[in-house]
Amino acid sequence: MPAFSLEPEQRTWCAELRELAARRLRPLADRGTPGRVNRPLVAELGALGLTARLFTSGALGLCLMRESLARECAEAETALALQGLGAHPVHTHGSAAQRDRWLPGVGEGRLVAAFALSEPGAGSDAAALQLAALADGAQGWTLTGEKCWISNAPEADFYTVFARTTPGAGARGITAFLVPADRPGLTGTPLDMLSPHPIGALRFDGVPVTRADVLGEVGGGFRVAMDTLRLFRPSVGAFAVGMAQAALDATLAHTAGRDAFGGKLADLQSVAHQVAEMSLRTEAARLMVYAAASAYDTGGPDDPEVPRRSAAAKLLATETAQFVVDTAVQLHGAAALRRGHPLEHLYREVRAPRIYEGASEVQRSIIAKELYRGLRERAEGAGR
Structure with missing residues (x-):
């Protein structure tokens, strides 16, 4: 499938997702407590079949879900994405017993990962x-x-935990474990963050785990982590694109209807040019996200193009969303800073994706590393 074009059925599905988000998910999100897991919202995502699709839709399908939900309800998008991030290692690297024990509950929205x-x-x-x-x-x-x-954390029902089984071995000494939340010695505390979704700290005080809890192989935890991040990095970009589009939609409506200086805000060239720039950057980021997702679906996580494309998609999209949301707030004025305004919410939500799952600086390092790796490989090939 061309990376720059969606099929009609995909566009229809995206529109259906936005409608579901506005009608069924937004009310549940509004009743939630910021910084806490919204279990009714998680349950509704399961009832709608969206959580189960995390594991069957491929990278592009994941991106379309995240972008579509983010345009209407960032809380629902985040709740869905966190379920996928926590449970994907179980789906991909877990044993049959681990998958049978935990994945049905995740898919149905009963268990939080x-x-x-x-x-x-x-x-x-x-x-x-x-x-x-x-x-x-x-x-x-x-x-x-x-x-x-x-x-x-600390409200999840189970955790994909990465721990050092071999001291001094760097990435090769890490093992991934599936740790149920009720294991003795595991405690946690919530953290009060700028971003409104739940984030916490965990303390492990001699928490017992066995070989039955290992995800993948002993010493193979770094591969489990990277496999997960290579899939989810483009979809973080999709989340960012959804937020950018929501901010752009709000700005178009506001500037077209707001009276200013004897006309509408949209009549001012300085305003119109900023709106055009917002649209241009959002569309460019969207296309890069789709290209990265398509590369993953075509070649899998081991495709040599995937690390660079995933990093580029996350980098461009998250930086773009920051710019677009900030510009939208500027064009709305003081009203957008009032607690409860949709842009005030987006302004708090949009900052974190530039840090988590690899900060923007890390993505630039990945891109440069892959470019130089390709240069060396071409030079070695020419020398043979």
Whole structure:
């Protein structure tokens, strides 16, 4: 499928998602408590069949869902995405027993998942994590340490946890574990953040895990994490595009209807040019997101083009959304800063995606690394 064009049925599906978000998800989101898991909203996402589609729609389908929901209800989009982020490692790398135990509940919206990678001293440098998995007999380990900035913590029902099983081994010494929230020694606290979705810290005080809890292979946790992020990075871009489009839609309506200086705001060339720039950047970001998702669906996570395209899509889209939302607030004026205004909400929501799942600076490093890798490979090929 061309990366720049959607099929008519895909456009229809996106319109249906936006309608569902406005009619059925927005009211549930409005009744939720900021910073807390909204279980009725999660349950409705399951009842609508959207959570189950996280695992069957491919990268482009995931992007279309996230963009469409974000245009109407960022809280619903985020709740859906966090379920996918936490449960995707189970879907892709879990054993049959792990998948059978946890994925039906996620798909139905009964269970809440979380992805526990970041730590107080290991954010962008994921390979530097220090949560220790200490051997405890032939079949198990105990987890000791902390995780921080974990979405859905401490209210999730289970966590995909990345811990160091081999000290000093860098990325090769990390193992992924599926850890139920009721394991002894696991505690957590919510964090009061600018972004309105739930984020918390976790403390592991000798939490027991066994080989039955391992996701993938012992020592293969970094691969589990990167497989997940390569899929979800373009879809973070889709989330950003959805927020940018929502801000653009609001700005078009506002500037076309607001009286100013003897006419409408839209009649001012300075305003019209800013709106045009907002539209241009949003569409460019959307096309890059679709291209990255299509590359993933065609070649899978091991396609050499995927890391660069995923990084570029997330980088461009999240930076674009920040610009578009900020410009929308400027064109709306003081009213957009009032608590409860849709743009005030977007302004708080749009900042975090430039940091999580790899900050913008990390994405630039990935892009440069892949460009130079390609240059070396071409030079080596020419020298043979």
